[in-house]
Amino acid sequence: MIGSRLRAGMRRVVPLAARKRMAIxxxxxxxxxxxxxxxxxxxxxxxxxxxNGFHRFLWSHHLAYAESYDVAxxxxxxxxxxxxxxxxxxxDRYLRAEGLDPARDIRxxxxxxxxxxxxxxxxxxxxxxxxxxxxxxxxxxxxxxxGSAYLAGVGSRVHLExxxxxxxxxxxxxxxxxxxxxxxxxxxxxPADAQPVVDWMVRHTKRVLVIAGLAHPDxxxxxxTESAVRxxxxxxxxxxxxxxxxxxxxxRWRRWEGARMVDGNTxxxxxxxxxxxxx
Ligand SMILES: C[S@@+](CC[C@H](N)C(=O)[O-])C[C@H]1O[C@@H](n2cnc3c(N)ncnc32)[C@H](O)[C@@H]1O
Numbered sequence: 001m002i003g004s005r006l007r008a009g010m011r012r013v014v015p016l017a018a019r020k021r022m023a024i025x026x027x028x029x030x031x032x033x034x035x036x037x038x039x040x041x042x043x044x045x046x047x048x049x050x051x052n053g054f055h056r057f058l059w060s061h062h063l064a065y066a067e068s069y070d071v072a073x074x075x076x077x078x079x080x081x082x083x084x085x086x087x088x089x090x091x092d093r094y095l096r097a098e099g100l101d102p103a104r105d106i107r108x109x110x111x112x113x114x115x116x117x118x119x120x121x122x123x124x125x126x127x128x129x130x131x132x133x134x135x136x137x138x139x140x141x142x143x144x145x146x147g148s149a150y151l152a153g154v155g156s157r158v159h160l161e162x163x164x165x166x167x168x169x170x171x172x173x174x175x176x177x178x179x180x181x182x183x184x185x186x187x188x189x190x191p192a193d194a195q196p197v198v199d200w201m202v203r204h205t206k207r208v209l210v211i212a213g214l215a216h217p218d219x220x221x222x223x224x225t226e227s228a229v230r231x232x233x234x235x236x237x238x239x240x241x242x243x244x245x246x247x248x249x250x251x252r253w254r255r256w257e258g259a260r261m262v263d264g265n266t267x268x269x270x271x272x273x274x275x276x277x278x279x
Contacts, residue, residue: 055188108133110177113185116147137163183212187235202249215266217259
């Protein structure tokens with residue numbers, strides 16, 4: 001393995017555009033050892049200088065952490081991540097406490113950052129079996145293509161499209177949804193860029209907006225005066241409560257579990273009602 005000074009020198013000498021091409025190539029070649037690590041090393045300066053651009057680049061090219069999103073390992077109720085199982089149990093309780101029957105009253109669902117559509121499929125087969133509109137968008141075109149092929153093959157009603165969460169009007173400008181879901185996604189945007197996404201989601205929610213983010217391990221996220229950065233992957237730990245308030249939404253129920261890890265992730269869920277009911 002070449003030393004860290006040599007790698008830093010390589011980053012100074014080789015332009016970023018060339019290193020991005022190298023990262024794509026490295027990930028296309030079969031059997032390259034440590035390619036996740038190499039991808040990160042090639043782009044370390046990019047991650048520091050432009051975190052949004054860095055994460056967008058990795059997801060939209062299905063690189064590094066995106067690689068683990070494939071049909072075989074994501075679809076199926078026994079493969080749903082434990083934090084998402086918790087999220088949907090909370091959702092079930094929340095809806096019932098609101099006097100709603102999930103399978104009867106939730107007819108339309110929109111997921112931001114749906115990847116292959118495995119969460120929507122899980123909801124379609126279970127909690128939200130009455131929904132006739134299940135729409136997911138994601139920047140990862142490879143995941144959308146393979147997820148769509150799988151879903152068509154099993155006769156699912158889930159529909160997926162490629163879209164950047166920064167431009168949701170392109171796919172659903174005039175549509176409103178009983179339920180909008182955004183789990184593990186806003187952490188890839190700086191706070192200034194996450195806010196307009198929260199604004200959009202609140203505006204397009206009829207009944208409940210469900211957001212799952214990274215919990216700050218030491219302080220309740222709603223007390224954060226600025227977003228923190230998770231060391232391990234440069235993702236953001238936001239004060240989503242404040243973003244929801246700025247968007248005109250109302251947090252009706254929340255779960256913040258601090259440092260507790262469930263399968264490698266901390267727990268911070270918000271269930272949000274739009275200030276004004278639409279539709
Ligand atoms: C950690 S995965 C979470 C997937 C799924 N929501 C879940 O909870 O299992 C993050 C997802 O967000 C998507 N994503 C990241 N940046 C995005 C962007 N700018 N626009 C749309 N999707 C994005 C990624 O492609 C990826 O599918």
